[in-house]
Amino acid sequence: TQSTRPQRLLGAVQKNATRGDPCSVVKAIDHFCRHKEWAMNVGDEKGCILDSVVSEINPATVLELGTYCGYSTVRIASRLPPHAKLITLEFNPDFAVIARQVIAWAGVEEKVQLVEGASGDWIPKMKEQFGIKTFDLVFLDHWKDRYLPDTKLMEECGLLRKGSVLLADNVICPGTPEYLEYVRNSPRYESRYFKSHLEYTKVEDGLEKSVFLG
Ligand SMILES: O=C(NCCc1nnc(-c2ccc3[nH]cnc3c2)[nH]1)c1cc(-c2ccc(F)cc2)cc(O)c1O
Numbered sequence: 488t489q490s491t492r493p494q495r496l497l498g499a500v501q502k503n504a505t506r507g508d509p510c511s512v513v514k515a516i517d518h519f520c521r522h523k524e525w526a527m528n529v530g531d532e533k534g535c536i537l538d539s540v541v542s543e544i545n546p547a548t549v550l551e552l553g554t555y556c557g558y559s560t561v562r563i564a565s566r567l568p569p570h571a572k573l574i575t576l577e578f579n580p581d582f583a584v585i586a587r588q589v590i591a592w593a594g595v596e597e598k599v600q601l602v603e604g605a606s607g608d609w610i611p612k613m614k615e616q617f618g619i620k621t622f623d624l625v626f627l628d629h630w631k632d633r634y635l636p637d638t639k640l641m642e643e644c645g646l647l648r649k650g651s652v653l654l655a656d657n658v659i660c661p662g663t664p665e666y667l668e669y670v671r672n673s674p675r676y677e678s679r680y681f682k683s684h685l686e687y688t689k690v691e692d693g694l695e696k697s698v699f700l701g
């Protein structure tokens with residue numbers, strides 16, 4: 488039977504990356520996606536912006552919406568301080584199967600909790616299920632039409648505190664116009680656009696960093 492792209496991406500990791508070395512996993516995926524098959528990871532260029540935001544915040548609690556194959560999960564987890572927790576939500580079970588293996592290969596599974604299901608269902612359960620009070624950083628990289636409803640849901644569930652940072656991928660391509668309009672015009676957010684490119688291409692894309700003001 489035919490393999491899927493996520494399965495071939497995992498094969499490239501197992502072939503070319505060193506177990507327990509997150510950087511080699513990230514490099515192996517970027518090489519595969521640049522030279523073999525494009526895939527919707529945040530990628531190396533936007534990934535450097537993600538890295539700098541994580542290092543600046545030094546978060547104890549991170550929520551990632553949209554795991555896909557675990558590329559950004561590994562980038563974030565490898566930069567977290569000890570005892571920090573990253574919860575990543577994946578809707579597609581086939582992606583989740585691959586992501587778990589990529590996360591394990593990188594050796595960051597202690598810091599990561601991969602949860603399968605819909606963001607709309609899980610966000611209201613975060614506090615009771617995982618003992619989370621608030622998130623220091625949220626990386627939005629799931630379905631683009633879920634960015635705004637999920638942000639409002641996180642506000643309503645009290646998962647954001649003064650200073651919590653939302654970092655959103657793909658605000659230009661594929662685009663999240665309603666989300667951008669909201670965070671850029673709401674008095675409750677201080678927003679900034681980091682211009683970049685769609686992963687592995689010359690097409691414009693970027694990350695929007697929005698600080699919740701409480
Ligand atoms: O669709 C994307 N990403 C989303 C995957 C996902 N992985 N998990 C989810 C999830 C997780 C919990 C959820 N709860 C409810 N819906 C959910 C969806 N969604 C995406 C697409 C592109 C892209 C650009 C240009 C093109 F020509 C084609 C494609 C680029 C990117 O960087 C992306 O991130």
Ligand SMILES: [Mg+2]
Binds near residue numbers: 527528529628656657
């Ligand atoms: Mg993305």
